[in-house]
Amino acid sequence: MATLADVLARATREGELFRVLDDGRLQCYACGHCCPLPEGAIGVCKVRFNEGGTLRVPWGYVGGVQCDPIEKKPFFHAHPGALAYSFGMLGCDLHCGYCQNWVTSQALRDPAAVAPPLATRPEDLVHDALRLGARVLVSTYNEPLITSEWAVAVFKEAKAAGLLTGYVSNGNGTPEVLEYIRPWVDLYKVDLKSFDDRHYRQLGGRLQPILDTIRRLHAMGFWVEIVTLLIPAFNDSPDEIARLTEFVAGVSPDIPWHVTAFHGDYKMTDPGNTTADMLLGAAAIGRNAGLRYVYAGNLPGAVGDLENTHCASCGETLIARYGYFIRNYRLTADGCCPSCTKPVPGRWGERFDGQITSRPFLPGSRSRLSVVS
Numbered sequence: 001m002a003t004l005a006d007v008l009a010r011a012t013r014e015g016e017l018f019r020v021l022d023d024g025r026l027q028c029y030a031c032g033h034c035c036p037l038p039e040g041a042i043g044v045c046k047v048r049f050n051e052g053g054t055l056r057v058p059w060g061y062v063g064g065v066q067c068d069p070i071e072k073k074p075f076f077h078a079h080p081g082a083l084a085y086s087f088g089m090l091g092c093d094l095h096c097g098y099c100q101n102w103v104t105s106q107a108l109r110d111p112a113a114v115a116p117p118l119a120t121r122p123e124d125l126v127h128d129a130l131r132l133g134a135r136v137l138v139s140t141y142n143e144p145l146i147t148s149e150w151a152v153a154v155f156k157e158a159k160a161a162g163l164l165t166g167y168v169s170n171g172n173g174t175p176e177v178l179e180y181i182r183p184w185v186d187l188y189k190v191d192l193k194s195f196d197d198r199h200y201r202q203l204g205g206r207l208q209p210i211l212d213t214i215r216r217l218h219a220m221g222f223w224v225e226i227v228t229l230l231i232p233a234f235n236d237s238p239d240e241i242a243r244l245t246e247f248v249a250g251v252s253p254d255i256p257w258h259v260t261a262f263h264g265d266y267k268m269t270d271p272g273n274t275t276a277d278m279l280l281g282a283a284a285i286g287r288n289a290g291l292r293y294v295y296a297g298n299l300p301g302a303v304g305d306l307e308n309t310h311c312a313s314c315g316e317t318l319i320a321r322y323g324y325f326i327r328n329y330r331l332t333a334d335g336c337c338p339s340c341t342k343p344v345p346g347r348w349g350e351r352f353d354g355q356i357t358s359r360p361f362l363p364g365s366r367s368r369l370s371v372v373s
């Protein structure tokens, strides 16, 4: 019987995100690791490899799809209430001990992570997204940068059909991959996990490529939101949160920053769960750093008004939320505060189009997906 590695090695095509080094190795630059790959070598991500002088990259499958409210990604300043048809492939360039998607992200790295790839085509994903009323198509669940050739193929179809597109990413990018995806990706969420390079090395990465990517994303005109999962005794010191939020505010004080609550998962079950008070403390540090849109997540109803969007100029409540549910929407058709008329940064529709769901759901049996064998 074929192993998952055999199956995934076949579910590939020739990649585009690489250069040939002087010594003949292929250097992949889909992510910040920039692996130099001699013949027969596989990248840190375990899903891109050099076969006979050709870089083979993931193609033609998904590890899973789900219909999520866009607030779950989370994007709070992009078409509130929209349905985000979300897909992922398998593999990741990091190995975070608390990953909530480890079954797909740690495929081929952790023998316990076994998710059967489901064969599909870009047009079938887009067809399914439209059938379900999605407004946005999002690459998520594993690290989208490492499967960017596939994401771009899907997003070309999505944009032709009038959909918005997004990445939910760890931000470990390169200038080349950002140039490659720029025409096809509208929204970009970066999970800024820490502001300490030693912590990033524990997770299998480095801090600097992520900071460089955040600066570039903003300069290149992606709509960027940043999330930090607040993990007690890992990244929650006031000093680290202050430096992290000062960095984000230095890129732009208009970048929304979401500080969200940790609960034990995968290999990291020792830290206690993040409390509402911890979130409120971190949010206050973020506001002191100059951030104008600070949100606290994962604890609906327990974080005061930190689930809501306020006008940064006059304080008016513009969007009221409970968890992923939109309770009230008051932006004008041109994305301004109805009270003081100041523009609110984001990607807004002309009106609030209602909300298909405030809870994730699976697309159901009419999706054209079949297990890859």
Ligand code: SF4
Pocket (backbone or CB within 6 Å): 028, 029, 030, 031, 032, 033, 034, 035, 042, 043, 044, 045, 046, 047, 048, 049, 093, 145, 146
């Ligand atoms: S995606 Fe990143 S980890 Fe994978 S081969 Fe390319 S550079 Fe290496």
